[in-house]
């Protein structure tokens with residue numbers, strides 16, 4: 001099964017070589033490599049031509065690479081210049097696409113300065129398989145759904161664990177434990193617990209601040225399972241009686257998020273989808289307070305194509321893409337609200353992958 005998928009993905013890349021105007025593509029992105037081969041080791045590069053599919057890795061991974069990536073010819077690469085020269089001359093390809101967003105400047109310089117490879121032309125490609133990865137197959141959707149279920153469960157514990165006197169850091173760690181106990185192999189990213197005025201910072205790192213009654217709290221977290229990520233944000237109020245401003249901001253964000261989930265259809269541009277929420281938030285006088293995109297694709301990477309933002313006018317949402325929908329309003333000095341769910345696109349519109357309820361009040365016991 002896995003083999004089949006890998007073979008299909010290699011063929012898809014071969015079909016793109018002409019469009020990229022190259023004879024081979026050199027894959028150095030860890031997640032593109034994993035998606036294209038199944039190999040999960042920390043060191044590995046692929047070289048794919050019309051006829052060849054090579055996977056280079058070092059001694060530590062030879063056995064693992066053979067097991068995980070049987071569709072590839074294993075190239076034993078001990079990080080020597082001789083191995084590099086042989087790897088790039090083995091297939092006979094002379095125009096080689098490189099992943100411009102992943103290959104380091106040092107590695108690219110070394111390749112260019114290597115006299116034994118001076119007959120090769122290196123073609124920088126801004127993207128390789130990212131747009132293919134945006135459309136998920138049923139196994140990938142299932143993996144993300146399982147990661148989302150763990151995240152839902154973990155988020156449901158916030159109202160039991162958050163209390164005046166616990167620090168953001170402690171709460172984040174408690175939640176991380178819940179997530180790992182529930183089966184996550186790792187967190188998808190460093191959990192965000194932002195309380196009080198810190199909640200105005202969309203990517204605040206949990207710190208020593210102690211939660212207190214009257215705080216707005218933004219919790220953003222994701223689990224990782226089989227390499228696949230999930231992502232979920234809920235915003236809370238610690239105490240029983242939030243003031244009017246909390247409700248005004250909270251309800252505006254929720255309204256914008258609900259509108260996006262109801263109105264999005266495949267075939268819309270990602271800019272249009274972002275606009276549904278952005279127009280509503282701007283109309284409420286918050287154009288300065290929603291400074292990030294509406295959402296992002298997710299899979300082996302926590303942020304991947306498609307990106308829902310005002311700049312994404314050429315990206316079209318299509319069925320089986322998975323995206324977050326996460327509008328937010330951030331008021332410096334006061335705090336912020338963000339509500340994020342995970343969705344996948346069907347033939348008719350967006351279906352939810354996250355099911356955690358939106359109950360913002362955490363009573364102080």
Ligand code: ZN
Nearest residue numbers: 220231232233
């Ligand atoms: Zn998030």
Ligand code: ZN
Nearest residue numbers: 231324326340
């Ligand atoms: Zn997100």
